[in-house]
Amino acid sequence: MDELPQQDDWQQWLDSHAPKFLLFARQQARCEADAxxxxxxxxxxxxxxxxxxxPPPLALVFATIRRRAIDLARREDRRAGRELLAAESMxxxxxxxxxxxxxxxxxxxxxxxxxxxxxRQVLTLKVWGGLTFGQIAEVTGVPANTAASRYRYGLVxxxxxxxxxxx
Amino acid sequence: MNETDHELFEAELRKLKPARPPADLMARLLEAPxxxxxxxPAGASGSRAVGSSHVSISxxxxxxxxxxxxxxxxxxxxxxxxxPRKDAQHAKAAPVSRRNVPEAEDIEIDRQLVGLFDTVxxxxxxxxxxxxxxxxxxxxxxxxxxxxxxxxxxxxRLEVVPVGAETF
Numbered sequence: 001m002d003e004l005p006q007q008d009d010w011q012q013w014l015d016s017h018a019p020k021f022l023l024f025a026r027q028q029a030r031c032e033a034d035a036x037x038x039x040x041x042x043x044x045x046x047x048x049x050x051x052x053x054x055p056p057p058l059a060l061v062f063a064t065i066r067r068r069a070i071d072l073a074r075r076e077d078r079r080a081g082r083e084l085l086a087a088e089s090m091x092x093x094x095x096x097x098x099x100x101x102x103x104x105x106x107x108x109x110x111x112x113x114x115x116x117x118x119x120r121q122v123l124t125l126k127v128w129g130g131l132t133f134g135q136i137a138e139v140t141g142v143p144a145n146t147a148a149s150r151y152r153y154g155l156v157x158x159x160x161x162x163x164x165x166x167x
Numbered sequence: 168m169n170e171t172d173h174e175l176f177e178a179e180l181r182k183l184k185p186a187r188p189p190a191d192l193m194a195r196l197l198e199a200p201x202x203x204x205x206x207x208p209a210g211a212s213g214s215r216a217v218g219s220s221h222v223s224i225s226x227x228x229x230x231x232x233x234x235x236x237x238x239x240x241x242x243x244x245x246x247x248x249x250x251p252r253k254d255a256q257h258a259k260a261a262p263v264s265r266r267n268v269p270e271a272e273d274i275e276i277d278r279q280l281v282g283l284f285d286t287v288x289x290x291x292x293x294x295x296x297x298x299x300x301x302x303x304x305x306x307x308x309x310x311x312x313x314x315x316x317x318x319x320x321x322x323x324r325l326e327v328v329p330v331g332a333e334t335f
Contacts (some may be wrong), residue, residue: 010197010200012195014193018188019184019185019187022192023186036189039238040195040199043196054263093186094186097183101183105183108180108183127180127181155176155177158180159172159176
């Protein structure tokens with residue numbers, strides 16, 4: 001790395017994007033501590049690949065989170081079930097909400113948890129990650145058209161799961 | 168769900184903002200570029216040791232590469248050291264084993280017909296069938312005069328051939 005990003009730029013970049021990364025990581029990991037570690041490791045790894053010192057592309061960080069989450073899940077499969085159950089039982093709010101919106105955000109969080117992972121990933125990356133379908137394709141390793149169709153199916157499924165509350 | 172519903176629902180979802188990470192994670196992320204410069208992940212002592220997994224994997228791989236090289240070298244040395252020993256042992260052992268093996272000067276192979284008879288049976292449908300039976304004695308005789316050894320082996324063998332009833 002030839003040059004480090006200016007601290008102010010870096011702070012601004014993190015303020016804008018770290019919540020997206022953590023939201024995505026929370027959906028990939030089995031517990032909050034794992035999710036935070038995934039974000040930290042992915043940001044560090046993505047920074048290391050940026051030779052010009054600029055903040056890394058969002059798609060690269062999301063892709064790194066996903067890859068590391070898969071590695072972590074493989075390792076954790078070997079861990080004792082008791083330990084995992086304890087970790088899974090920690091509730092964390094995915095969204096910043098006002099009191100009025102709390103019920104609605106919880107409803108969406110619950111519905112997202114029930115969505116098949118292939119839809120949840122694409123929805124999160126598109127709606128809250130702000131990625132294009134081309135970038136989502138890079139992150140998830142599927143063609144852009146597939147990502148787009150998964151997004152549409154995902155929206156329909158999420159709508160069904162949340163009922164007519166959001167209509 | 169039509170296109171308008173689709174967009175409205177999407178807009179509803181976008182209103183929700185992802186939760187801001189906890190302060191300690193933000194602090195660790197702020198240090199990330201410094202950690203990169205130092206050649207190790209920032210906040211490796213962070214929430215858990217999982218953060219340095221890629222470091223431990225690379226160390227493990229390095230250790231495995233070293234161990235594999237050392238094992239290969241030791242195996243090669245053992246193979247080189249064992250090879251002449253095995254040859255020498257084989258050379259010594261060969262005459263001993265050869266001494267116990269009889270050397271046949273004469274081998275006779277013979278067969279004798281010791282019995283011949285026909286028998287008649289009936290198939291389930293009542294049709295008669297005839298069998299021509301021959302009893303043979305196969306014989307092998309091996310002689311080693313130097314050791315005063317004679318080995319003789321006789322094996323009985325029954326040969327059954329079905330023949331048509333009309334040939335009776």
